[in-house]
Amino acid sequence: xxxxxxxxxxxxxxxxxxxxxxxxxxxxxxxxxxxxxxxxxxxxxxxxxxxxxxxxxxxxxxxxxxxxxxxxxxxxxxxxxxxxxxxxxxxxxxxxxxxxxxxxxxxxxxxxxxxxxxxxx
Amino acid sequence: xxxxxxxxxxxxxxxxxxxxxxxxxxxxxxxxxxxxxxxxxxxxxxxxxxxxxxxxxxxxxxxxxxxxxxxxxxxxxxxxxxxxxxxxxxxxxxxxxxxxxxxxx
Numbered sequence: 001x002x003x004x005x006x007x008x009x010x011x012x013x014x015x016x017x018x019x020x021x022x023x024x025x026x027x028x029x030x031x032x033x034x035x036x037x038x039x040x041x042x043x044x045x046x047x048x049x050x051x052x053x054x055x056x057x058x059x060x061x062x063x064x065x066x067x068x069x070x071x072x073x074x075x076x077x078x079x080x081x082x083x084x085x086x087x088x089x090x091x092x093x094x095x096x097x098x099x100x101x102x103x104x105x106x107x108x109x110x111x112x113x114x115x116x117x118x119x120x121x
Numbered sequence: 122x123x124x125x126x127x128x129x130x131x132x133x134x135x136x137x138x139x140x141x142x143x144x145x146x147x148x149x150x151x152x153x154x155x156x157x158x159x160x161x162x163x164x165x166x167x168x169x170x171x172x173x174x175x176x177x178x179x180x181x182x183x184x185x186x187x188x189x190x191x192x193x194x195x196x197x198x199x200x201x202x203x204x205x206x207x208x209x210x211x212x213x214x215x216x217x218x219x220x221x222x223x224x225x226x
Contacts, residue, residue, distance in 0.1 A: 104171070106170075107170040109167045109176070
């Protein structure tokens with residue numbers, strides 16, 4: 001069974017940068033699209049970005065485009081999210097999640113436990 | 122962007138009750154609709170995908186229906202472990218989640 005473990009969260013000031021990591025184990029990481037999803041306190045999840053299995057293609061939510069970069073290292077079974085020019089509104093728990101497929105549909109399963117990012121002056 | 126609107130935002134119920142939560146998309150998403158359950162301090166877990174397909178291991182008291190813009194999640198007989206927050210997600214065009222429905226006693 002695949003397990004995902006995020007790390008790298010923390011407290012930082014607006015304008016700062018942070019890199020999140022998501023270590024995968026238990027399955028062939030390199031064959032799946034991978035996602036970052038964030039969730040602010042008391043809010044619904046918000047999809048942030050996803051990346052293709054070979055890392056050649058990525059898509060981003062409009063609110064993070066140009067500031068965040070998703071990447072992966074398949075040799076290390078690790079997903080990354082480089083976050084620059086951070087804003088207060090980027091504060092959230094950040095989850096990594098695998099895109100899973102069934103009967104032609106895709107959904108997120110499993111998810112990691114999340115890592116907290118707090119942006120505050 | 123496709124917007125997802127859930128209702129109600131909160132619902133009170135008792136063990137054994139039948140509960141239905143609805144989700145509306147701002148445009149047709151055919152049946153590209155997933156439902157997740159989230160408990161405090163945990164990541165969401167998928168219950169239903171493709172509007173009506175039950176994820177492996179999920180109890181049969183959970184069911185989903187709908188297509189186009191209107192969808193629903195029904196729990197036929199609430200169990201104590203079902204008190205949680207539920208989110209819908211469209212996977213028709215990238216991904217958007219609803220704002221959640223808190224199911225409480």
